[in-house]
Amino acid sequence: MYSRIGLTGDVMLGRLVDQYHQQRPVVAVWGDLLDQLRALDGLFINLECCLSNRGEPWQRTQRAFHFRADPDWAVPALERAGVDCCALANNHILDFEEEALRDTLDHLDARNIAYAGAGRTRAEAFEPALVTVNELDVAFVSFTDNTPEYAATETSPGTAYVEIDIGDEETRAAVQETLNRAREHDPDLVIASLHWGPNMVEEPPDTFQKFGRWLIDEGVDIIHGHSAHIFQGIEVYRGRPILYDTGDFVDDYAVDERLRNDRSFLFEVVVSPTGDLSELRLQPTEIHDRSVHEADDEAAKWSRGRMRDLSTPFGTSFERDGEQLVVDFNS
Template sequence: MAAPIRTLAFLGDVMLGRLVSDEIGRRPPAFFWGDALSLLHGADAVFVNLECAVTGNPEPWRRTEKVFHFKAVPKAIDVLKAARVRFACLANNHVLDFETEGLLETLSLLDSAGIPHAGAGRTRDEAERAAFVDVKGLRVALFAATDNEPDFAATDEAPGTKHVDPYRDEPVWPTPRDIEAARSDGADLVVASLHLGPNMVLQPSPPLRGYKQRLCESGVDIVHGHSAHVFQGVERRGNGLILHDTGDYLDDYAVDPQLRNDWSFVFVVEADETGLKRLVLHPVRLEFATTRRADGPEAAAICDRMEALSEPFGTRFRRVDGRLELDLAD
């Protein structure tokens, strides 16, 4: 009997703070996901980058200069639960926007809600620890790291994020030893959720691309990239899959009319215990504090851009019913 296929939905940045947070008390939790919620409920697991602190702490980070400070009210956890989020990456440049207290409350709220997380913690060891998610018997290990805000980095004595320098770090992180340890702990799939690189760029720099390629060569199955606020191309590397950047997914940001940070996808990976089988990209359009499925000419334009961005990596999609598909089993 063939092993059952599980579907893993990867989203980009989910920013529930600022004006989105203001709406949380006025709207039901399902509102924020719009008609794309059916896609998320159709997946066996949803993985996101949580681009804010979830806290009632009023004191922003002032230790270094920072322009934007994002926090969501504690009830934002109900928004994550409405989408059945199974994992939150916390390695980013906003999780400490409301200081150590804000991070600690975020960790506590996620733990109380039963949402695994990685990339930030009470100590460096905790920030480096993989999260494990059981997806209908498929054991997924998720590591998370960022090259943003080095002053947020956790130490042996202080809470913070897992910070990496993709331009200098050798070996890459997670290291082959980390990956092997996750396999020894029963992981069928290993994911690296990485908040790397500058904002508003459509292509990864050669060093960033090389860093992600080396992770796949070290045994990572899926690189879940985010940070640019716009999606980037998809690349196969050996048996691994690189989602170079999954863009934005939920926020209140101003829209760049050229770069279109309001365009994205639900990135659905189909897999079983033997490996990755297929990638399906469902185009979506971000609106104020909600996301909807794209269709017609809008969906075609979003798919056109993904095909153009992925073509230099040798990636060729099929277009099926307004979405993109890529076989991964061959």
Template sequence: MEIAFVGDVMLGRLVADELRRHPPEHPWGDALRLLRRADVLVGNLEFVLSSDGRPWPGKTFHFRADPAAVASLEAAGFDLVSVANNHVLDFGWDAAAESLATLASHGIRFAGAGEDLEAAQRPAVLERAGLRVGMLAFTDNEPGWAAGPGAPGVHHVPPDPRDPRAAALFESVARARDHADLLVVSAHWGGNWGVDVPPTHRAFARALVDAGADVVFGHSPHIPRGVEVIRGRPVLYSAGDFVDDYAVDPVERNDRSFVFVLRADGGVPVELRLHPTEIGDCRVRLAGASAERIASEMSRRCAVLGTRATWDGARRCLVVGLEPGTH
């Protein structure tokens, strides 16, 4: 079983313009073959699929695409997406509800937002090759969007183990173990910039693994942060930006990221491969001449977290071994 993870996916604005002129496969460039090769593809959806709604007041950026853009997600092969983030309500709840309904009608499972707190907390589960893969999703962004017992919104959880919302999340993780052979917890957390992992995130990731998470899939920062391995379970503190139309910071290079491919054996993570990618002209592509440079920087970020990531020239990717003695 191979599960591919990619960071923030934004198909609105200029990317949406490109989609009107090109086929649905266009945003994925030559990374498409890598995405389609995975048994399960997971990402964070940073826009809504809707033609309705008004921009949320007070926000600077609002991202959406026509519901027909779901064909692009299908073309890539997305199976599970997180919608617990700071853009799912960019055009209000009705637009978000339309987006979630569109995903559901096309067989793309989602987690992290819903018509009430119970729905937002609900794990998404799918079965592939006899293995049940589940995902819970939360965010610490936009506290005003938090779902409640009778109110729609996102699964909002501050990354503080002492917070009662965190305690409820840990209980949800433990319960989800009964329904999944491999459990992912998606975390849209922290600010947009900086390669250093906050100590609070490291402590919270450890608590999630203690509760039963097999993978912690982090995003929100526009750049990838290092990977930590906790008792054989990979923690992706930030997967970065995968495809968008954003301006590029010349230092932090938010146009560079990875396809993170996890190999699991019977639900147990065995190996993580990081395939370097770059964004150009609203389209992602596998990194060419810059691949080793991107990988080298990521290797240093992993080393700070005690993780050994080695370059595999034949497969053109970084490799993190997850079995005992490999990191």
């Protein structure tokens, strides 16, 4: 049986999204994509907020934005969409201090939603998550180079912070240790989720390209990038996809009319029963009404064209299947 694994960019359920959806059915935030999300065999997201009603906004260093969602609706919303695992290594998981981070971990644990990239200690933050998708064992690891002050320590909660530089010995040691722990479970598939780089950057720098390829050389099967708020191009390296940035999936952000941070894709990797990657499918999406939706014809056409242009330098070509773009790993 082939497995369909979905990956999304930033899922930010706080601020205006939180205010709006507290008065609506918990599934409304997924718009008309709910059935597609639930039909996936596995769903992995970057959760760009904490899940808590407690904590005070981080004031130890300058922070322009603080994202927190009411767990009474947000946690059931994740569950109803079929979210299996959350990347938590990002620059918002500690926005309401350690109390809210601990609440987030507790809420996810209570709903059996796996997570990686943040924890109560540094060891926990760097621990891989293990998820079973159909009969596939998936190891999921999560790192970030954003907000070093959010980094977990041996005794305090925080994120799995690393420098995105394969020449950095500390980074190599931390990442390799995490991957070694993942391999101890003999997974069929390894996904590395990276919240890397600044906002609104259209192309990955050379350092990110080298880092993504190095991770695949180290045994990672899928690179799940995010942080720029806009999608970037896709590279296929040694038959494995590097999604340099998956953009934004749902949020309340102001829209840049040129870069269109309200447009992205639901990224779906089709995997064989033996763990071999078969194809990558991209379903165009757009954000409006503080929810995610299938993109309309104009938005879908723009996103497909933009993705083709951004991926051409990597030699990546796409087939068209209805509204979707498809990369065939066997061609």
